[in-house]
Amino acid sequence: MKVxxxxxxxxVGTAHVSKKSVSxxxxxxxxxxxxxxxxELCRPRYKAITEKKRWEKTSIIEVLRSGQxxxxxxxxxxxxxxxRLGKEHGxxxxxxxxxxxxxxxxxxxxxxxxxxxxxxxxxxxxxxxTFREKLRLFWNGTKALxxxxxSEMEEVDLEELMKEDVISMLMxxxxxxxxxATEVLIDERDAYIxxxxxxxxxxxxxxxxxxKGINAQPKKVVAVVGAGHVKGITRRISDxxxxxxxxxxxxxxxxxxSILKGLGYxxxxxxxxIFIYIFYTGDFATGLYAFLAWILINGIFSAVGAALAxxxxxxxAAAFLAAPFTSLNPAIGAGWVAGxxxxxxxTPTVRDLQALSTxxxxxxxxxxxxxxxxxxxxLANLGSMIGTFVALPYLVTLIP
Numbered sequence: 001m002k003v004x005x006x007x008x009x010x011x012v013g014t015a016h017v018s019k020k021s022v023s024x025x026x027x028x029x030x031x032x033x034x035x036x037x038x039x040e041l042c043r044p045r046y047k048a049i050t051e052k053k054r055w056e057k058t059s060i061i062e063v064l065r066s067g068q069x070x071x072x073x074x075x076x077x078x079x080x081x082x083x084r085l086g087k088e089h090g091x092x093x094x095x096x097x098x099x100x101x102x103x104x105x106x107x108x109x110x111x112x113x114x115x116x117x118x119x120x121x122x123x124x125x126x127x128x129x130t131f132r133e134k135l136r137l138f139w140n141g142t143k144a145l146x147x148x149x150x151s152e153m154e155e156v157d158l159e160e161l162m163k164e165d166v167i168s169m170l171m172x173x174x175x176x177x178x179x180x181a182t183e184v185l186i187d188e189r190d191a192y193i194x195x196x197x198x199x200x201x202x203x204x205x206x207x208x209x210x211x212k213g214i215n216a217q218p219k220k221v222v223a224v225v226g227a228g229h230v231k232g233i234t235r236r237i238s239d240x241x242x243x244x245x246x247x248x249x250x251x252x253x254x255x256x257x258s259i260l261k262g263l264g265y266x267x268x269x270x271x272x273x274i275f276i277y278i279f280y281t282g283d284f285a286t287g288l289y290a291f292l293a294w295i296l297i298n299g300i301f302s303a304v305g306a307a308l309a310x311x312x313x314x315x316x317a318a319a320f321l322a323a324p325f326t327s328l329n330p331a332i333g334a335g336w337v338a339g340x341x342x343x344x345x346x347t348p349t350v351r352d353l354q355a356l357s358t359x360x361x362x363x364x365x366x367x368x369x370x371x372x373x374x375x376x377x378x379l380a381n382l383g384s385m386i387g388t389f390v391a392l393p394y395l396v397t398l399i400p
Contacts, residue, residue: 002028003230005237008201008220010034013227014096021096025224029103035219036200037104038112039097040193040226045118049094100224114196114223116189120250125184127253133178188249190232195243197223197233267388268328274395290398297391298324298384302334305383306342309375315342319376323384335381342376 001013002024012028014021029037041049104111126134201218225233236243271294278287302323306316318341323334348369 001227001230003234005234008218009197009237010220010222011230011233012100012222012224013230014224015227019095022099025096025100026103029100029107029109029222032220032222033107034109034222036110036112036221037100038114038197038200038221038223039100040115040224040229041097041113042115042117043113045115046113049098097224100222110219112196112200112221114193114200116192116249120252121184121189123252124188125181128184129178129180133180136178186228187232190229191236191243192246192249193223193225193229194233194236194240195246195249197221198237198240198243199246267392268330270392271328271395274392274399277399286398290395293394293398294391295324297394298327298387301387301390302338302380302384305335305379305381306338306376309379310372311338311342311376311380312345314345315376319380319383323380323387327384327388333377333381334384335377335379338380339373339377343373346372348373 003011003013005011010028010032012021012025014025039046101111103109201221223233275287275290278290299320303316303320306319311319315338319334319338322337326332326334326337346369
């Protein structure tokens with residue numbers, strides 16, 4: 001989908017797994033002969049599609065420590081889905097971006113990466129999302145990971161997907177589900193990419209040089225972007241005043257005191273208050289029973305989570321033993337402990353890490369050792385969280 005925004009800016013809207021998009025990108029660049037080819041990639045994503053063995057260097061332990069394991073799972077699952085579509089349509093995901101870069105370099109044309117760093121985007125989305133949005137994301141992500149069925153995958157019509165009305169419908173569906181995430185993932189990136197394209201084009205720079213008597217003209221730019229961004233980028237470029245300072249879009253908001261964090265610190269206090277009161281009344285037997293109930297409820301739910309992720313028996317035991325104590329410490333989660341044990345007992349191999357870039361079915365996805373570690377961490381944490389919210393009300397009923 002070719003859109004001429006101005007005489008010097010042409011957008012090529014693509015589907016990332018479309019063979020037709022690859023051909024169109026090559027055709028437009030050769031016809032337009034631009035000064036710059038801009039692609040919807042940041043440096044990490046550029047490396048992701050050009051360095052196929054990048055996952056061999058992945059440290060699963062570092063992923064667990066970062067607390068981003070669940071987001072990594074979602075990212076890998078979506079990448080797997082995209083590869084599945086790509087295979088069905090005979091093209092590698094991101095092939096149109098690779099083609100744009102290849103043609104540009106062959107023709108001696110400057111290449112510009114105009115998307116925001118994916119790490120910044122994900123962190124901004126997570127920090128800015130409300131507690132409710134995070135719960136909905138976690139719940140729907142877990143359903144997708146656990147309940148996904150290859151046999152039920154509907155055939156995707158890429159020609160329909162390229163149509164603006166379908167794209168708008170998909171964007172609105174995402175907006176109703178997680179409006180803050182949509183703002184960061186779609187709206188902000190529209191503005192950021194538009195700003196970077198204008199910066200690469202150099203209109204302001206050309207005017208400054210012209211004022212000094214130097215003959216300078218803006219550069220002609222062909223920008224290769226996902227079809228879902230074409231409408232937003234066009235609107236921003238047409239009205240540059242709506243584009244905020246790009247530096248503000250690169251800032252990651254500082255952590256704020258959230259409801260979830262507040263509960264994390266309140267739980268130890270509530271737990272301590274309950275037991276102090278029980279023992280203060282002199283009912284030692286009730287206190288001992290309450291303590292055992294806390295251990296069993298917390299431990300069982302977390303262990304079930306680890307078992308659902310098909311963790312090793314040692315991992316399940318670790319989740320059971322860790323949950324009653326990590327629930328009282330906001331700085332660490334039972335899933336981190338369980339994931340660490342799983343990684344040590346069944347350390348993901350280089351083959352597992354290599355497979356992350358080639359998985360195409362859910363069977364491959366859930367059989368992968370690296371994925372299992374992340375699943376163990378995510379579900380053991382979820383189980384521990386559920387166990388905590390079941391155990392505390394029960395302990396309250398035991399107060400004399």
